[in-house]
Amino acid sequence: xxxxxxxxxxFKAFRxxxxxxxxxxxxxxxxxxxxxxxxxxxxxxxxEAMSSNIHTALVKHGGSRGFSEVRTRGCEGDIEIxxxxxxxxxxxxxxYALSIGEKNGKPVVTREILKYRRGSKGQPWQFLxxxxxxxxxxxxxxxxxxxxxxxxxxxxxxxxxxILAIKGLAQFEKFPAVVALGELIENWxxxxxxxxxxxxxREAGYAEHLSTEGDNLALVTEYxxxxxxxxxxxxxxxxxxxxxxxxxxxxxxxxEGRILLRFQDGAFEDPFLARYVSDGTIKMFAYLILLYxxxxxxxxxxxxxxxxxxxxLLVELAEEFRSYANRGGQVFVSTHSPDFxxxxxxxxxxxxxxxxxxxxxxxxxxxxxxxxxxxxxDKMGHLWxxxxxxxxxxx
Numbered sequence: 545x546x547x548x549x550x551x552x553x554x555f556k557a558f559r560x561x562x563x564x565x566x567x568x569x570x571x572x573x574x575x576x577x578x579x580x581x582x583x584x585x586x587x588x589x590x591x592e593a594m595s596s597n598i599h600t601a602l603v604k605h606g607g608s609r610g611f612s613e614v615r616t617r618g619c620e621g622d623i624e625i626x627x628x629x630x631x632x633x634x635x636x637x638x639x640y641a642l643s644i645g646e647k648n649g650k651p652v653v654t655r656e657i658l659k660y661r662r663g664s665k666g667q668p669w670q671f672l673x674x675x676x677x678x679x680x681x682x683x684x685x686x687x688x689x690x691x692x693x694x695x696x697x698x699x700x701x702x703x704x705x706x707i708l709a710i711k712g713l714a715q716f717e718k719f720p721a722v723v724a725l726g727e728l729i730e731n732w733x734x735x736x737x738x739x740x741x742x743x744x745x746r747e748a749g750y751a752e753h754l755s756t757e758g759d760n761l762a763l764v765t766e767y768x769x770x771x772x773x774x775x776x777x778x779x780x781x782x783x784x785x786x787x788x789x790x791x792x793x794x795x796x797x798x799x800e801g802r803i804l805l806r807f808q809d810g811a812f813e814d815p816f817l818a819r820y821v822s823d824g825t826i827k828m829f830a831y832l833i834l835l836y837x838x839x840x841x842x843x844x845x846x847x848x849x850x851x852x853x854x855x856x857l858l859v860e861l862a863e864e865f866r867s868y869a870n871r872g873g874q875v876f877v878s879t880h881s882p883d884f885x886x887x888x889x890x891x892x893x894x895x896x897x898x899x900x901x902x903x904x905x906x907x908x909x910x911x912x913x914x915x916x917x918x919x920x921x922d923k924m925g926h927l928w929x930x931x932x933x934x935x936x937x938x939x
Contacts, residue, residue, distance in 0.1 A: 545728045545842045546874055548637065549628035554616045556582045557903040563894065564907075568869035571888050572878040573928060574896035574936055579903035580878040583896070584845045586625060587876075588734040589614075590642075594726065598644055598651050598706040611644070611651045616902070621645075622654055631724055636660040639668065640725055642708075652676055652705040658721055669695065671721040672713070677705035683718040733841040735834070739826050739852070743819045745802045753841075754834045761830055762805040762818070766795035772838050779832045782864075786857055787825050823852040835864050840873030850881035862887035882925030890918045897935030908933070 548566055552558040557579040572580050585605055592601040599610065606613030615623050622643040629638055643655040656679070658672035669692050671682040680697040702712060713719040714726025734756060741759040751763035768776040784790050792808035792815070805818040807825065818826060831849065846865075850858055862884055869875045879885060885893070893908040908914050908924065911934075917927055927933065 545629055545631050545724070546633075547627060547629045547843060549626070550586070551624070551626040552586065553624035554619050554621055555586060555623055555625065556614060556616060557898065557901075558582065558905075559616045559619055559902040561904045563905050566874075567892050568874050569866045569888070569892050570874070570876045571885065571893050572876065572896060573880070573885065573893065573933065574878075574903075575898070578896040578898040578936075580896055581847060582903070583905075584734050584847065584876065584878070587732050587843065587845055590625065590729050591732050591734070593708055594711050594729045597704065597711075598653060598708065602644075602651055611646050618901070629728065638721070638725070640710075647676075647705070650706070653708065656709050658710070658725060660721075671695075672709055672719075674700075674702070674709040677702040677707070679709060681709065681713050681719050681722055728842050731841050732843045732845075733834075734845040735847070737827070737830060737846075739823050742826055742830055743805075745798075745804055748797055748801045748803055753837060753839070754830065758830050761826075761833065762795045762803040764833055765793065765805060766797075766803060768833070768838075769795065775836050775838055779829075779836050782832050782836075783825075783829055786828055786860065790825065793829065824854070827852050828857075831861070831864070835868045840868060840871055842872075843874045843876070844868065845876045847878045848880060849877060850879060850884050855881070855883040858884040859887040866892075882929050885925035885928055886923040888924060890915060890924065893924055895933045895936045899935070906934075 546568065549562070549564055550566065551562040553560050572583065574580050589601050589605050592604055602610035602614050611623070622645040624641070624643050626639065626641045629640075630636070631638070638658065638660040641655065641657045642653065645652055645654040654675060656672065656674040657670060659668040659670040661668040673679045678701050680699050682695045683698045684696040700709070700713070702709060710722050710726050710729075713722040717723065736756045737758040741757045742761040746760065746762050749760075749763050750767065751760040752767055754761065754764050768779070780793060783793065789809045790807055791810040794806050794808075794815070796804045796806055798804060806815040807818065807821050808815040834844070849861060853861065858881055865875045865877055891909040894905050895908065896903050896905055914927060914932060917932065918924070928936065
């Protein structure tokens with residue numbers, strides 16, 4: 545699935561902004577405090593709301609003040625999030641719109657709509673329409689339906705008005721359009737990787753995918769080695785190309801029921817435990833585990849991946865992200881590195897500008913001056929350092 549459009553209203557620093565024609569590989573640049581992390585929070589907010597409810601998601605992202613802290617300061621009205629995505633490259637464009645307000649001091653879903661247009665003309669068909677916990681959803685498969693009147697709309701009531709309709713209805717196969725969106729959101733990965741979390745020994749267990757903080761790195765290593773040896777060998781080959789000397793990585797069970805992550809340097813007889821390996825080695829290995837996942841996340845967000853890496857590795861890292869996106873997992877990356885930016889194309893770059901307390905998003909390929917320089921052979925990182933991304937100071 546591919547996200548093509550995002551609109552935000554009253555979400556933290558974004559009073560009113562949108563992103564159109566979002567590419568498979570999307571790179572965000574901006575000064576500190578402009579809203580790069582906030583944009584990623586939109587995805588983690590929706591995932592949290594999907595797994596729990598709106599109230600919990602608001603508290604997680606706004607603290608005890610919840611709604612009033614997440615809603616743009618000094619602004620009135622609902623928080624609005626609108627997504628447009630396709631299940632496949634030629635599938636219809638699906639629109640999901642969510643509005644969140646307050647009633648009697650408590651957050652409520654004031655409107656939740658899922659719709660898409662079957663052809664190039666006419667009004668979109670609504671497959672879900674809920675307000676304050678009540679509404680309807682379409683229950684029949686629609687591939688062979690050519691008349692909206694043939695849609696079977698079933699009335700439903702949620703047990704609370706702060707629950708997303710897509711959360712409950714996505715559990716039932718009779719709501720196919722809702723199931724598709726639910727699977728998309730549930731499988732988003734917003735990385736919050738911490739090297740310190742990836743180093744310690746872990747209790748023996750089972751994990752197929754790297755967690756957001758990376759604290760199950762040893763377990764995923766063991767899983768890939770045992771179940772996907774071809775993928776694991778590719779990861780090890782890539783790691784040895786980027787970290788000279790590394791010849792082997794293993795997740796070794798102990799008699800105490802723990803898992804040790806060990807790295808073998810060809811210059812030494814005994815392997816090193818993860819806690820003695822450099823930050824850069826651990827992080828590169830974790831990124832390769834994430835990027836060569838046999839089942840890619842439909843959307844992957846990574847903040848400032850350049851930290852702990854030599855500049856010369858960043859071109860290859862950018863290429864790894866792009867390759868992941870081309871295999872089917874859309875990627876959002878934020879960066880402060882000119883070297884990383886030099887490895888990306890103009891249509892992959894957006895920059896965020898904050899003026900008068902509010903942030904807006906701009907696309908590099910829509911700036912005539914930027915495109916003129918790029919066509920003459922300049923690179924995006926150099927243009928950023930020269931201050932040509934208007935409103936964005938290089939950091």
